[in-house]
Amino acid sequence: MAAGGRIVNASGDAVTHAAYVRRMTDAAPETQDRPLTQDGPAVRLWMIDASAYIFRAYHALPPLTRKSDGLPVGAVQGYCNMLWKLLRDMKGSDGPTHLVAIFDHSEKTFRNALYDQYKAHRPPPPEDLIPQFPLVREATAAFGVHCVELPGYEADDLIATYACRARDAGGEAVIVSSDKDLMQLIGPSVVMWDPMKDRRLAEPEVFEKFGVGPEKMIDLQALIGDSVDNVPGAPGIGPKTAAQLLDEYGDLDTLLERAGEIKQPKRRETLVNFADQIRLSRELVKLTCDAPAPEPIEDFAVRDPDPEMLGAFLEKMEFRSLRNRVGDGKAPTSETSAFAPKRPAAFTAPVLTPRYAPSGPTTPVEAQTFDHEAYVCVQTLEELDAWIARATEAGVVGFDTETDALSATHAGLCGVSLAIGPNDACYVPLTHEWEPAAGGGGLDFGDQPDTREPLTQIDKATALSRLRNLLENPAVLKVMQNGKYDIAVMARRGITVAPYDDTMLISYVLEGGLHGHGMDELARLHLGHEPIPFKTVAGTGKSQKSFKHVELKPATSYAAEDADVTLRLWRILKSQLAEQGLVTVYETLERGMPATLAGMEREGVRVDPDRLRRLSSEFGMRMAELEEKAHALAGRPFNVGSPRQIGDILFGEMNLPGGKKTASGQWGTEASTLETLAESHELPRVLLDWRQLSKLKGTYTDALIEAADPTTDRVHTSYQLAAATTGRLASSDPNLQNIPIRTGTGRQIRQAFIAGPGNVLISADYSQIELRLLAHIGDIPELKRAFKAGQDIHAATASEMFNVPLDQMDPETRRRAKAINFGIVYGISAFGLANQLGIDQGEAGAYIKTYFERFPGIRSYMDATKTQVRETGQVSTLFGRRIHIPAIHSKSAAERSFGERAAINAPIQGAAADIIRRAMIRMPAALADAGLADVKMLLQVHDELVFEAPEGLADQAIAVIKRVMEGAAEPAVALTVPLVVDARAAGNWDEAH
Known part of the structure; x- marks a missing residue:
């Protein structure tokens, strides 16, 4: 707490701001600003929150290194682009008279003397960002912008000090940032500007977001705390509750004095018991307006950069495209720039409106309505060039493709859409055509010629050549929804889309397990908007037409909306990654996957159609034999593919035990029921065998022949990135992940997957990876020792459980230990283990009890995980992926139990x-x-x-593959057990596995 201008730290020692700073380092003496008036208008001071700029730049684009020496420079390039855009946009008579970039100097500030845990949990900056900090300061100077920082103070304190001085001297201040910590400064002659959303933030915007005005932001932050900065606040009180309390009691001091009057017991106890902590939090979040400003404001006068200095810096950084765009560094005014945004008429105090504010109400992009009439159909090369130029200047563009088929590897490209801002989107048709007269719904001209005018479209090859410059531009971020599809479509046309962000994957990282991540669902959830359904433009059922036959006006509305929605979603979701500490999860586990998978899908895997046809014929003949046998066992013919007829025979005519009717009134004949009956009756076994062959024939042999490209004999599956909450991929059209490998028939199907001429297939498989991770996560010494020694883990487990020496281990004992090893990861019960091993439930329960006694760490892990998921509703992996388990809060005990089992398995899988x-x-x-x-x-x-590898390179390839796979956890996680990969090369998949 502060008293008499002094600060009392946790140990009771009193220090002043200045004394603390002197103790940290020799701070520059405070400089008294000279008067802020000139012969012209009063000072208009713009302050860039440079530290926020750096992190935004770092997270906005994928990693980039300087070609000459490998130095990381991605954040520097992004920062330069953002700074140049600001300098270009602020030109004009209503722009700033003074401009400064304010940096954080170090982590330690006077607040650490107040509270030694302040920012204690904040992770260090990424390793590849650290060397870029000094380069960003050098970049700022090269662009002619003054840099200021102060030891012992945060950048926010310097911003507050300069804002107060400009205001008090009759000037104006604009804070270029969106940080909520700075919103307490907003008031007469002081506003904020969010450059990412082009949005002005004043009193109404603060109230709209937090329910209080800027004057109460300090009190509100003191109550809610800040997990990022480790400001404790009042436990359990969020922004809405805090705003209600401050509205009712006026201010924090009154609230704490009258806390005993609050009716809600929990809320009352929190405010009474944590009053001192809340007051401490207020001191931590309160910005000081009396920091010893190291330089006077007059030193920050706006000036153009020195062309030689700027050019030399950009050349040294190898930012050649940026250098060409910047030219001599003298940004054009809006009068000379064709694409400069509209500006309001004046910039006058006290209502500060930055000159590049959008005209009209300052509504957040996510709340703005959709205006389909504003979308543009681009039909000339001049229009396309203009859109590409605007997108390049914006630095971020929503992008989407429209095709005539669902398969990215075979679809024709109908057109592309771009979005630069809300309702600022276009569609570029490329291959649309009139629907043929015989196509159902088309016009029938009889013997007369088709009199319809030709569709006006840009030549496809020319348009793609122009679009390549945008889509491959490293300085422009392409934002897509399910970008894997668009990447694959453009790759087939020789265009590599990069860099990119994927809103589907950002949502998946933020809220995996809570909801779906398709565009329509995200639009409803975050934008309150229902996108145009495909069926409204293309029809349904037999009358549905290809998108290339959709008329250009409805096609433009549909396609441009997709890009518009995607960009709006990105503006909402991307910042949440940093707020929730999930940037690394997205960057290391998700962002690179669309391009990786698109490449795999494009390659495809070769199959032997002749072998598949032979297998299909063999399966068909065996099915006929099984069907005949089933009829003989039943005593009459019946449809072996009909569950109803099977139930009637097994339970109605043969009176077999265990029959249960479903809600529809028919007998249940699911696989588990037939498996139980097959232990003592032959007919259920015959039916199970028939079903297995029927599935293999229909799902694989027949389907793979149909799916194979007739010119290459290659099958191109499609992977779903956001299908499973645990991060596992799913495969479809066709599904190549569920081919059985433990049965002879399943292996026969894998034998039909072959290498091309002169090549071999290499199968690289992690050995028992989930058990290894269980040993690491649960810290199980016995399992760790066995894995490090390279022992048979199931035999080692059996030895521990049953006190049998390894050299005397019998197959049955090992089999039982193996069943428990794998089952325990999925929360197997005594009932489930008994069914699996064919033993009674009591014996199975004894096995599980012995297992936990021998490996107590596993029980500890399971109990701790259950506690965590009950309290938080989520678990996380070693790499930070959050997995939400909504079933844990179900009213159903069975669903809650399922949620607990899922929570135990999820961190491992x-x-x-x-x-x-x-x-x-x-x-x-x-x-x-x-x-x-x-x-x-x-x-x-x-x-x-x-x-797939050339035969002569197989050994070299296996060595690289094993090295990458076995070291994949590093450097993020140092596992205490080794990862082992088994890899072989052969002519077909079965022999390689």
């Missing part, structure tokens, strides 16, 4: 999924660096990767 994702993202570059660019990654099947 999720960590395994994270590891193989990390390996997949790194693999293409690792192979290329080793001179193995001809080795292609084709398939991912959970813990297995399948590659």
Whole structure:
């Protein structure tokens, strides 16, 4: 607490701001500003929250290194682009007279003397960002912008000090930031400007977001605290409750004095018991307006950069495209820039409106309505060039493709859409055509010629050539929804879309397990908007037409809306990654996957259609034999594919035990029921065998023949990135992840997956990765020792459980230990284990009890995980992926029990999924660096990767593949057990596995 201008720290010692700063380092003496008036208008001071700029730049674009020496420079490039845009936009008579970029000097400030845990939990900056900090300061100076920082103070305190001085001297201040910590400064002659959303923040915007005005932001933050800065606040009180309390009691002091009057017991007890903590929090969040400003405001006069200095810096950083765009560094005014945003008429105090504010109400983009009439259909090359130029200047563009089929590897490109801002979007048709007369709904001209005018579209090749400059521009971020599809579509046209963000994956990282992540659902959830359904423009059922036959006006509304929605979602969701500490999860586990998977899907895997046809014929003949046998056992013919007829025979005519009717009134004949009956009756076994063959024939042999490209015999599956909450991938059209591998028939199907001429297939499979992760996560010494010694883990487990020496282990004992090892990860019960091993439930329960006694760490892990998920509703993996388990809060005890089992398994299965994702993202570059660019990654099947390689390079490829996969957890996690990958090369998938 502060008293008499002094600060009392946790140990009771009193220090002043100045004394603390002197103790930290020799601070520059305070400089008294000279008068802020000139011969012209009063000072208009703009202050850039430079530290926020740096982190935004770092997280907005993928990593970038300087080609000459590998120095990380991605944040520097992004920062330069953002700074240049600001300098260009602020030109004009209503722009700032003074401009300064304010940086944080160090982590330690006077607030650490108040509270030694302040920012104690904040992670260190990413390793590749640290060397970029001094370069960003150098960049700021090169652009002619003054830099200021002060030891012992945060940048926010300097911003507050300069804002107060400008205001008190009759000037105006604009804070270029969106940080809520700075909103307490907003008032007469002081506003904020969010450059990412082009949005002015004044009193109404603060009240709209937090329910209080700027004058109460300090009190509100004191109550809610700040987990990022480790400001404790009042436990359990969020922004809405805090705003209600401050509205009712006026201010924090009154609230704390009258806390005993509050009716809600929990709220009352919190405010009474934590009053001192809340007051301490107020001192931590309160910005000081009397920091010893190191330089006077007059030193910050706006000036153009020195062309030689700026050019030399950009050349040194190898930012050549930016250098060409910047030219001599003299940003054009709005009068000379064709695409400069509209500005209001004046910039006058006290209502500060930055000159590049959008005209009209300052409504957040997510709350603005959708105006489909504002979308533009681009039909000339001049229009396309203008949109590309605007998108390039914006630095971020929403992007989407429209095609005539669902398969990205075979679809025709109908057109593309771009979005630069809300309702500022366009559609570029490329291959639309009139629907044929015989196509159902088309016009029938009889013997007369088609009199319809030709569709006006840009030549496809020319348009793609122009679009390449935008889509491959490293300075422009492309924002897509389910971008894997668009990346694959454009790759087939020779365009590599990069860099990019994917709103589907950002949502998946933020709220995996809580809801779906398709665009329509996200639009409803975050924008309150229902996008145009596809069926309204293309029809449904037999009358549905290809998108290339949709007329251009409805096509423009539909396609441009997709890009518009995507960009709006990105503006809402991307910042939440940093707020929730999930940037690293997105960057390391998700962002690289769309391009990686698009490449795999494009390659496809070759199949032998002749072998598949033979297998399909064999399966068909065996099915006929089984059907005949089933009829004989039943005593009459029946449809073996009809569950109803099977139930009537088994339970109605043969009176077999255990029959149960479903809600529809028919007998249940699911696999588990037939498996139980098959133990003592032959007919259920015959039916199970028939079903298995029927599934293999319909799902694989027949379907794979149909799915194979007739010109290459390659099958191109499609991977879903956001299908499973644990991060596991799903495969469809066709599904290549569920081919049985433990049965002879399943292996026969894998034998039909073959390498191309002169090549081999390589199968690389993690050995028992989930058990290894369980040993690490649960800190199980016995399992760790066994894995490090390279022992048979199931035999080692059996030895621990049953006191049998390893050299005397019998197969049955090992089998039982194996069942428990794998089952325990999924929360197997005594009932489930008894069914699996064919023993009574009491014996199975005794096995599980013995298991936990021998490995107490596993029980501890399970109990701790259950407690965590009950309290938070989520668990996380070793790599930070959050997995929400909504079933844990169900009213149903059975669903809650399921939620607990899912929570126990999710960190283990999720960590395994994270590891193989990390390996997949790194693999293409690792192979290329080793001179193995001809080795292609084709398939991912959970813990297995399948590659195709020239036969003579197989051994080299296996060495690189094993190295990447076995080291994939590092450097993020140092596992205490080794990861082991089994890899082999062969002519077909079965022999390689």
